[in-house]
Amino acid sequence: MKNSLLRSKKIGVLMGGKSSEREVSLRSGTAIYNSLKSLKYNVAAIDVQDDFCDVLKKKRIDVAFIALHGGHGENGAIQGMLEVMGIPYTGSGVLASALAMDKEASKKVFLYHGIPVPPFKIVRSSEFGVRSSKKGSEPKTRNSELETGFRLPWVVKPASEGSSVGVEIVRDRSKSGKALKKAFSYGDKVIIEKYIEGKEIQIGILNNKVLGGVEVRPSLEFYNYKAKYTSGLTEYILPPELSKKVYERSRNAALSAHLALGCSGATRVDLRVDNNGAPFVLEVNTIPGMTETSLLPKIARLSGLDFPALLEEILGGIEGER
Numbered sequence: 001m002k003n004s005l006l007r008s009k010k011i012g013v014l015m016g017g018k019s020s021e022r023e024v025s026l027r028s029g030t031a032i033y034n035s036l037k038s039l040k041y042n043v044a045a046i047d048v049q050d051d052f053c054d055v056l057k058k059k060r061i062d063v064a065f066i067a068l069h070g071g072h073g074e075n076g077a078i079q080g081m082l083e084v085m086g087i088p089y090t091g092s093g094v095l096a097s098a099l100a101m102d103k104e105a106s107k108k109v110f111l112y113h114g115i116p117v118p119p120f121k122i123v124r125s126s127e128f129g130v131r132s133s134k135k136g137s138e139p140k141t142r143n144s145e146l147e148t149g150f151r152l153p154w155v156v157k158p159a160s161e162g163s164s165v166g167v168e169i170v171r172d173r174s175k176s177g178k179a180l181k182k183a184f185s186y187g188d189k190v191i192i193e194k195y196i197e198g199k200e201i202q203i204g205i206l207n208n209k210v211l212g213g214v215e216v217r218p219s220l221e222f223y224n225y226k227a228k229y230t231s232g233l234t235e236y237i238l239p240p241e242l243s244k245k246v247y248e249r250s251r252n253a254a255l256s257a258h259l260a261l262g263c264s265g266a267t268r269v270d271l272r273v274d275n276n277g278a279p280f281v282l283e284v285n286t287i288p289g290m291t292e293t294s295l296l297p298k299i300a301r302l303s304g305l306d307f308p309a310l311l312e313e314i315l316g317g318i319e320g321e322r
């Protein structure tokens with residue numbers, strides 16, 4: 001959507017929501033709202049609560065800037081609702097959002113396209129005698145004698161969470177039951193991956209082009225929730241310390257992953273790079289953190305786009321007729 005056209009529109013920044021990432025979303029949304037306001041756009045901040053539909057109608061927005069992380073805001077549900085209401089929105093569409101949110105579905109698409117992913121196994125709560133679990137409940141795991149077909153360490157994660165919520169590294173088989181129990185408390189589907197020894201990098205993509213990347217070096221066991229959101233616990237290296245060849249390979253894998261899912265706008269692709277320089281795609285984040293100090297804005301800045309310019313590029317990437 002052209003910038004000149006956007007000047008005549010009312011932009012609603014959707015933030016908050018009910019997912020486990022609500023707090024982070026409020027921070028992203030507030031940063032976006034403040035920046036668009038200072039650019040003199042006609043902008044409204046909308047906290048997505050139960051009365052969301054009524055609020056959306058009342059506020060009469062023309063365009064939505066989605067700053068919701070996790071849950072309905074990132075899995076295609078809100079996108080579908082906006083589509084039905086005829087409100088164009090930033091970022092990926094319904095299908096790409098849904099695929100990216102489900103780590104099983106996205107991995108299967110990556111495999112089809114020959115994009116490298118860590119060896120993985122999907123396990124369902126029913127296989128473990130676990131009844132449909134509610135978040136936070138304590139399901140009983142009957143079987144911890146799990147066969148994955150690959151060696152430890154494993155990474156156990158809920159299939160549809162974010163921010164490393166429910167993720168555990170299992171180095172000792174006897175600990176797998178506890179890790180599964182925890183992951184199942186977030187949903188009925190869990191993914192077990194081979195732990196990729198090496199580096200962790202993230203690649204920012206904007207409107208189908210690679211923006212750049214960052215290497216994350218957490219001081220904790222891995223890049224878990226605490227390492228992500230406590231300042232000083234993780235070192236960020238921009239650009240990543242990789243040889244030109246390995247960096248290029250990683251950028252290509254990330255862009256292929258974004259394109260394979262059919263993503264739009266800004267995404268951040270998480271990857272591991274093993275000690276032989278082989279990249280493995282972990283996931284595509286279709287609504288990356290957007291505070292001024294979040295990783296995607298940092299990557300953008302290095303490529304010459306400051307925060308307001310990044311927001312305008314994201315808005316510019318909206319397909320008006322969608």
Ligand SMILES: Nc1ncnc2c1ncn2[C@@H]1O[C@H](COP(=O)(O)OP(=O)(O)O)[C@@H](O)[C@H]1O
Nearest residue numbers: 118155161162163164193194195196222223282
């Ligand atoms: N296969 C793996 N090998 C090594 N570390 C991993 C692997 N999978 C996940 N991790 C660690 O767990 C973190 C969260 O995993 P990720 O798949 O990105 O899920 P989330 O959606 O929670 O961010 C990663 O940033 C990484 O530090």
Ligand SMILES: [Mg+2]
Nearest residue numbers: 163164270283
């Ligand atoms: Mg991640």
